[in-house]
Amino acid sequence: MSQDFNFVLAGFGGQGLLFGGKVIATAGLIEDKELSWLPSYGPEMRGGTANCSVCLSDNPIGSPLVMEPNGIIAMNQPSFDKFIDLVSDGGVAVVDSTLVPTMRYPENVKVVEIPATAMAEENGLKGLANIICVGKLFAETGFCSEETLFAAMERCIPPRKQHLLEPNLKALRLGIEA
Amino acid sequence: MAEEKVVFQRPGALTDAVTNYCPGCGHGIVQRLVAEVIDELGVEGTSVGVAPVGCAVMAYDFFSCDMIEAAHGRAPAVATAVKRVHPENLVFSYQGDGDLASIGMAETVHAATRGEKITVIFINNAIYGMTGGQMAPTSLPNQITQTSPYGRDVHAAGFPIRVSEMLRELDGVAYIERVTVDKPANVRKAKKAIRKAFEYQLEGVGYTFVEVVSTCPTNWGMSPQKSFEWMRENMLPYYPLGVYKDVKAEGFADVYEAAAARAAECPIANKE
Amino acid sequence: MAEKNKVLMKGNEAMGAAAVAAGCRHFFGYPITPQTELAAYMSKTMPKIGGTYLQAESEVAAINMVYGASAAGARTMTSSSSPGVSLKSEGISYLAGADLPAVIINVQRGGPGLGGIQPSQADYWQATRGLGHGDFHCVVFAPSSVQEMADYVYKAFDVADEYRTPVLILADGMLGQMMEPVVLPEPKTELPEKPWATCGHHNKRPHNVANSLYLTADALEKLNIERFARYAQIEENEQAAECIMTDDADIVLVAFGASARVTLSAVKKAREKGIKAGLLRPITLWPFPKKAIDETASTAKAYLTVEMNMGQMVDDVRLAVNGRVPVEFYGRTGGVIPTPAEILAQIEALAEKVGE
Numbered sequence: 109m110s111q112d113f114n115f116v117l118a119g120f121g122g123q124g125l126l127f128g129g130k131v132i133a134t135a136g137l138i139e140d141k142e143l144s145w146l147p148s149y150g151p152e153m154r155g156g157t158a159n160c161s162v163c164l165s166d167n168p169i170g171s172p173l174v175m176e177p178n179g180i181i182a183m184n185q186p187s188f189d190k191f192i193d194l195v196s197d198g199g200v201a202v203v204d205s206t207l208v209p210t211m212r213y214p215e216n217v218k219v220v221e222i223p224a225t226a227m228a229e230e231n232g233l234k235g236l237a238n239i240i241c242v243g244k245l246f247a248e249t250g251f252c253s254e255e256t257l258f259a260a261m262e263r264c265i266p267p268r269k270q271h272l273l274e275p276n277l278k279a280l281r282l283g284i285e286a
Numbered sequence: 287m288a289e290e291k292v293v294f295q296r297p298g299a300l301t302d303a304v305t306n307y308c309p310g311c312g313h314g315i316v317q318r319l320v321a322e323v324i325d326e327l328g329v330e331g332t333s334v335g336v337a338p339v340g341c342a343v344m345a346y347d348f349f350s351c352d353m354i355e356a357a358h359g360r361a362p363a364v365a366t367a368v369k370r371v372h373p374e375n376l377v378f379s380y381q382g383d384g385d386l387a388s389i390g391m392a393e394t395v396h397a398a399t400r401g402e403k404i405t406v407i408f409i410n411n412a413i414y415g416m417t418g419g420q421m422a423p424t425s426l427p428n429q430i431t432q433t434s435p436y437g438r439d440v441h442a443a444g445f446p447i448r449v450s451e452m453l454r455e456l457d458g459v460a461y462i463e464r465v466t467v468d469k470p471a472n473v474r475k476a477k478k479a480i481r482k483a484f485e486y487q488l489e490g491v492g493y494t495f496v497e498v499v500s501t502c503p504t505n506w507g508m509s510p511q512k513s514f515e516w517m518r519e520n521m522l523p524y525y526p527l528g529v530y531k532d533v534k535a536e537g538f539a540d541v542y543e544a545a546a547a548r549a550a551e552c553p554i555a556n557k558e
Numbered sequence: 559m560a561e562k563n564k565v566l567m568k569g570n571e572a573m574g575a576a577a578v579a580a581g582c583r584h585f586f587g588y589p590i591t592p593q594t595e596l597a598a599y600m601s602k603t604m605p606k607i608g609g610t611y612l613q614a615e616s617e618v619a620a621i622n623m624v625y626g627a628s629a630a631g632a633r634t635m636t637s638s639s640s641p642g643v644s645l646k647s648e649g650i651s652y653l654a655g656a657d658l659p660a661v662i663i664n665v666q667r668g669g670p671g672l673g674g675i676q677p678s679q680a681d682y683w684q685a686t687r688g689l690g691h692g693d694f695h696c697v698v699f700a701p702s703s704v705q706e707m708a709d710y711v712y713k714a715f716d717v718a719d720e721y722r723t724p725v726l727i728l729a730d731g732m733l734g735q736m737m738e739p740v741v742l743p744e745p746k747t748e749l750p751e752k753p754w755a756t757c758g759h760h761n762k763r764p765h766n767v768a769n770s771l772y773l774t775a776d777a778l779e780k781l782n783i784e785r786f787a788r789y790a791q792i793e794e795n796e797q798a799a800e801c802i803m804t805d806d807a808d809i810v811l812v813a814f815g816a817s818a819r820v821t822l823s824a825v826k827k828a829r830e831k832g833i834k835a836g837l838l839r840p841i842t843l844w845p846f847p848k849k850a851i852d853e854t855a856s857t858a859k860a861y862l863t864v865e866m867n868m869g870q871m872v873d874d875v876r877l878a879v880n881g882r883v884p885v886e887f888y889g890r891t892g893g894v895i896p897t898p899a900e901i902l903a904q905i906e907a908l909a910e911k912v913g914e
Contacts, residue, residue: 130566130737133566133737134566137564137565137566137739140564143738143739144736144737144738145566145736145737145738146732146735146736146737147735147736149591149592149675149731149735168822169738169819170819170820170822170823170898171816171819171820171823171895171897171898172732172736172738172819173732173895175897301765330759330761331758331759331760331761331762332758332760333758334630334756334757334758336626343771344771346767346769347767349765350765351758351759351765352756352757352758352759352765352766352767353756353765353766353767353768353769354625354626354629354756354767354768354769355656355767355768355769355770355771356622356625356626357622357625357648357649357652360618360619360622360625360649363614363618363619363620363622363623363625363626364622364623364625364626364629365626366612366623366626367584367586367612367622367623367624367625367626367627367630367632367634368626368627368629368630368756368757370584370610370612370623370627371584371610371626371627371630371631371632371757372630372757372758375757375758392615392616392618392619393615393618393619393622395615396614396615396619
């Protein structure tokens with residue numbers, strides 16, 4: 109696989125998009141790829157929008173700031189509005205349709221609507237809509253092997269939070285199968 | 287021939303360098319007291335002193351222990367780090383009023399509230415000496431200086447800072463005493479205060495501070511004798527001598543015990 | 559799955575980990591975006607390894623604590639971002655004046671004044687010209703990846719001790735905030751002796767003094783001349799740069815740190831279009847890698863510096879090129895990161911101009 113993956117994950121602060129990005133980056137680490145993870149930072153994070161850029165490639169990463177993503181996750185309306193037009197031709201937009209009421213469908217972009225927040229609630233996975241979306245982005249783009257993805261999640265949950273591992277793995281599966 | 291007996295000599299903790307202090311200045315007395323205490327405690331080899339910017343700027347040449355010359359006002363920050371690197375050392379700073387209470391006030395307050403196990407020797411003579419007699423943070427109301435030529439106008443220049451009174455409120459402070467060196471009895475008291483401060487530091491009781499109310503004959507424009515008279519008449523009523531804090535005398539082992547007792551009603555402050 | 563010992567870390571944290579590996583046990587910090595993760599890392603790590611993390615009352619206090627800890631013989635570090643580094647300049651000058659080693663990190667943000675918090679390289683002049691008053695230099699390393707942030711912080715402690723000088727790491731908000739895989743350096747087991755340290759003479763030697771005050775003009779001049787002889791050695795020994803595709807390059811791009819990453823993407827695109835472009839990436843900003851400029855000068859028809867500022871390093875490139883060929887500048891400022899497309903357009907225009 110020699111495809112470059114340039115992702116933006118965006119939503120409200122607190123939705124766990126930076127963590128979602130870290131899971132993707134960790135998958136790249138496990139597969140020994142070149143990779144970068146860059147968060148937005150500063151006052152905008154406090155209750156406002158939060159996003160991160162993740163790049164996976166076989167070649168060294170230039171700017172870690174993704175300006176033309178070929179995959180995005182949008183978990184609120186402002187993020188959808190901000191990033192949907194930046195998606196490059198043939199790219200994928202995974203959109204949490206529970207939280208993004210007003211949709212648009214640009215040409216040459218595959219818009220994948222998934223009611224991640226509602227699904228999380230229904231499945232007792234409150235707060236893990238981010239991971240459902242990561243699962244969906246994986247299913248759409250195949251940025252790593254499935255084995256790697258689950259291994260990455262295991263690595264991202266610190267030992268003192270092991271009780272969160274199973275719900276996160278469940279959320280990944282939900283997203284992949286949705 | 288009768289055996290010669292030495293009855294007075296330079297303390298070992300002072301070098302044989304000739305000081306740059308003016309005749310009648312209190313610095314010479316206080317530095318000697320610090321050195322005598324270092325000798326008595328036998329700690330010259332494990333002492334590090336921090337010199338200020340001010341008349342005592344060259345104190346690094348006068349003390350024979352290891353010395354650091356700090357930037358203006360930063361001696362407590364420098365001393366903090368030395369102590370953190372070598373907790374077994376005796377670490378002291380030696381500072382004047384401009385250095386300590388003006389440009390270095392933040393460093394002064396925060397080293398005190400952190401309870402750094404250092405000793406600050408504070409020479410308060412109500413004037414900037416080295417730069418030639420400007421108004422200091424401790425210059426008295428109506429005191430004439432080069433930069434308060436009509437006398438310190440408290441409406442424009444504000445009030446002098448009583449540093450000992452201010453610092454005693456901080457929980458990290460173990461011991462504060464204000465002394466002077468105008469006559470033998472007071473010199474002896476000053477030495478006892480310095481000794482107590484050093485002992486508390488070495489025991490790890492907390493931050494220790496000795497304020498020495500002193501004079502500046504040169505910039506006050508008075509004879510040394512007259513300076514002490516002026517100091518007794520004007521400075522001591524504003525800066526009364528005495529012990530301002532002594533946590534051991536209050537019955538506590540150290541500042542941590544004292545602070546816990548003071549905040550007894552605050553659950554988080556007393557969490558195990 | 560050849561992972562080796564790679565871990566995923568933010569640049570700010572990697573610099574903290576590398577400092578610890580280099581033997582730094584005394585860190586003095588103050589919060590400021592975008593470097594705060596480094597202070598947080600140190601506050602978490604130092605208590606576990608018997609080190610000191612001290613949150614100072616100000617950047618001024620922090621750098622003076624570094625002065626004290628360094629005088630006392632410790633490997634010590636402080637970190638900040640642009641406005642905080644301005645406050646540290648007092649202490650950096652004193653460190654230089656007292657010949658004390660220390661490592662200072664600047665995770666740059668946009669300026670002047672409070673500026674912004676987005677990545678910037680606008681402190682190049684400050685780092686290479688104006689880190690404080692008086693006649694002195696600081697060695698300045700400009701890493702451009704998380705791995706290099708770890709490697710050069712680690713190296714900085716050795717360079718600082720070897721030449722008894724403060725060393726600055728000039729990073730930026732992008733490098734500080736981003737995560738990349740990094741192999742952390744091995745913990746040092748032996749640190750250099752410091753017979754000059756003010757740590758108590760234990761009645762075994764004359765007293766040591768850490769000082770930058772010399773009231774006799776001749777004495778101060780002599781010391782400054784001696785220090786500059788040391789700087790000459792540093793200029794001879796420590797220049798570092800990475801040259802990529804410069805062997806036959808007509809257009810030599812010069813960029814450091816974050817902007818070098820973007821510039822490399824643009825250089826590759828230029829090559830795809832048949833333009834002989836190359837990248838010269840200074841790793842030391844002081845000493846400036848003049849030797850690397852000389853090596854590229856035989857083929858270069860023009861130089862183009864790319865910076866995240868209004869044009870600062872371009873001065874040093876012009877000095878090094880010394881009029882041989884044109885030196886142009888392209889930059890974005892205020893926290894804006896240039897795009898490869900913007901830089902490519904500049905390369906194309908310059909190639910046309912010099913008749914590529």
